[in-house]
Amino acid sequence: MAGRLEGKVVLITGGASGIGLASAEACAREGARVVISDINGTEGAAQAQRLAAAGLEVAFIRHDVTSEGDWRRVIDDTVQRHGQLDVLVNNAGIAVIAPLEEETLDGWRRTQAINVEGVFLGCREAVRVMKGRGGSIINLSSIEGIIGEPLVPAYNASKGAVRLLTKSTALHCAQNGYGIRVNSVHPGYVGTPLMVNVLGSMPASEAAALQQELVMVRIPLGRPAEPREIAHGIVFLASDESSYMTGSELVMDGGYTAK
Numbered sequence: 001m002a003g004r005l006e007g008k009v010v011l012i013t014g015g016a017s018g019i020g021l022a023s024a025e026a027c028a029r030e031g032a033r034v035v036i037s038d039i040n041g042t043e044g045a046a047q048a049q050r051l052a053a054a055g056l057e058v059a060f061i062r063h064d065v066t067s068e069g070d071w072r073r074v075i076d077d078t079v080q081r082h083g084q085l086d087v088l089v090n091n092a093g094i095a096v097i098a099p100l101e102e103e104t105l106d107g108w109r110r111t112q113a114i115n116v117e118g119v120f121l122g123c124r125e126a127v128r129v130m131k132g133r134g135g136s137i138i139n140l141s142s143i144e145g146i147i148g149e150p151l152v153p154a155y156n157a158s159k160g161a162v163r164l165l166t167k168s169t170a171l172h173c174a175q176n177g178y179g180i181r182v183n184s185v186h187p188g189y190v191g192t193p194l195m196v197n198v199l200g201s202m203p204a205s206e207a208a209a210l211q212q213e214l215v216m217v218r219i220p221l222g223r224p225a226e227p228r229e230i231a232h233g234i235v236f237l238a239s240d241e242s243s244y245m246t247g248s249e250l251v252m253d254g255g256y257t258a259k
């Protein structure tokens with residue numbers, strides 16, 4: 001089935017890599033005009049060029065999601081280029097291993113700035129331009145926004161905040177009759193550069209033990225997800241097929257949180 005996003009304009013933050021990049025391709029293959037934004041200008045431009053060369057309508061804008069000015073520029077440029085914004089995927093995020101007693105205040109604040117403040121700014125700026133015609137906002141939380149993990153307290157706190165910010169924004173939009181749906185996505189472990197960096201920051205033996213525990217014990221399906229498997233959920237939430245969903249949590253975790 002193709003054309004599920006025909007006529008829609010989709011903006012995806014952190015679109016140069018991983019889940020964001022896979023979602024950009026999946027949305028474009030369903031007929032959307034896609035803008036990917038990312039702080040990594042070189043990779044973002046290269047990936048947009050690669051997808052455009054494959055015949056997909058994908059453009060790139062450089063964007064630091066912690067900057068209020070950048071958000072206004074990126075949203076306004078997108079609307080100017082395509083005449084509208086129908087879908088925002090707040091995907092940009094970082095994960096840094098730092099247990100509670102090792103975390104610094106600067107490290108904590110950096111995680112909250114990208115993972116939470118970036119999503120807040122995105123929701124506010126998207127609502128500004130969507131409220132005349134409706135739309136869909138999709139916020140990347142995580143299973144770490146539902147359950148605790150002692151290695152990543154700052155990440156846990158940030159993803160829990162995204163989960164409830166999503167519900168608050170969904171209710172605000174519904175109460176005001178804006179026609180904007182707002183949902184969160186909660187992936188489990190996904191094979192992306194983020195995961196590679198997290199594992200690479202651990203001593204090799206600990207990383208190997210964690211990987212083995214994940215596939216043998218913690219993930220009932222016995223493997224991490226591929227980015228495109230998460231992208232399928234994002235296409236669904238972006239499309240009108242999810243028209244009765246708002247304020248909800250789409251958990252895609254191979255059964256991780258089922259036990």
Ligand SMILES: NC(=O)c1ccc[n+]([C@@H]2O[C@H](COP(=O)([O-])OP(=O)(O)OC[C@H]3O[C@@H](n4cnc5c(N)ncnc54)[C@H](O)[C@@H]3O)[C@@H](O)[C@H]2O)c1
Pocket residue numbers: 013014015016017018019020037038039040063064065066090091092093094095114140141142143186187188189190191192193194195
């Ligand atoms: N990989 C996983 O296992 C996993 C699991 C659950 C949730 N998630 C969430 O999914 C989202 C995407 O993760 P991923 O695994 O694809 O990561 P990734 O590292 O592959 O991609 C993240 C992208 O965000 C960009 N970015 C970082 N800081 C930015 C900033 N300030 N402004 C704009 N862009 C910025 C990076 O340059 C990168 O291209 C994140 O929010 C992450 O927390 C990932």
